[in-house]
Amino acid sequence: MRIFITDCEGPISKNDNALELAAHFVPEGERFFSVLSAYDDYLAYVEKRPGYKAGDTLRLILPFLKAFGATDEGIEKFSKENILLIPGARDTLRLIREKMPAYIISTSYAPYIQALCEVIGFPLEATYCTALTLDQYPLPEEEARALREVAGEIAHMPLIAWGEGATGLTDLSASERKAVERLDRLFWKEIAQMQVNRVIEEVDPIGGAAKAAAVRDIRKKTKSDFSDVMYVGDSITDLAALEMVKQGGGLAVSFNGNVYAIQGAQVACVGKDTGIITRVAERFAAGGKAGVMAGLAPAGKDAPRLGSDTEIGEITPETLPRWIEQSRQFRREVRGVSIGSLG
Structure with missing residues (x-):
């Protein structure tokens, strides 16, 4: 699964x-x-x-x-009064849940995650967060x-x-x-x-190794292999989970990630909305990691643009510096300089 x-x-x-x-x-x-x-x-x-x-x-x-x-x-x-969604997030999660089970693993405090789930119509029982x-x-x-x-x-x-x-x-x-x-x-x-x-x-924040442990718990619940997992992260708290999924044969994706997320992932996505996540998840649901990677540009080629404000590509030693800079720019533009500069 x-x-x-x-x-x-x-x-x-x-x-x-x-x-x-x-x-x-x-x-x-x-x-x-x-x-x-x-x-x-x-x-x-x-x-x-x-x-x-x-x-x-x-x-x-x-x-x-x-x-x-x-x-x-x-x-x-x-928390309830200050939720700011990435454009398209509600629809992205709805569409993904129609094709495969979806989970949220967040370092955020529980009151924020509870409020967010109410706003986007996501089941709270499919989340992990900091109590x-x-x-x-x-x-x-x-x-x-x-x-x-x-x-x-x-x-x-x-x-x-x-x-x-x-x-x-x-x-x-x-x-x-x-x-x-x-x-x-x-x-x-x-x-x-x-x-x-x-x-x-x-208080035990769900970050770093705790996020990786949550991924293992989800695998156990769903009886899934690492190769069945698509993980999307953007920061230092996702690094352990991204690396674990990548090493296990799953799909590790950075979305507007900072340098840590880019280094831990194998696919970089940048965008001003979540449309690119929807498309990657649909490809993954249909064909797994191989289905996603087959649609990426060959090594040495420019990353494909899926719209004027969206790019996706494989992270390799050669493309790593470019993706770090590209993702940094999108991260700051989408989330603001203060948040975008944090680890």
């Missing part, structure tokens, strides 16, 4: 719900989130810190959201004051960046090393001593 699995934010919606929640509740929240997102990428894929996975930014921001007044009700209300009940975690006022103060400190830290082949602190600038060392002390020593640290310990 062939199955379709997709990330949510990127292939289906324009949102980055966690960033938007931070921007809504935390002063200078967009910058605050961007600093922690870069720290998250560094821990997961440069330092490869044991026990840390891509997407754990969604753990790290929770004490701060609570310190600035976020509640379960407030998060649910904000969250923020109200159950105590936060003494003394801790809240300390967190509110340090949020401003984080927002004024440099964005951590690194070059290809980086493996640790020695590959960072002096200011970036200082930022990593300060964030390490903050999260793993200072906040670790607070009561509110329970929320960091207990």
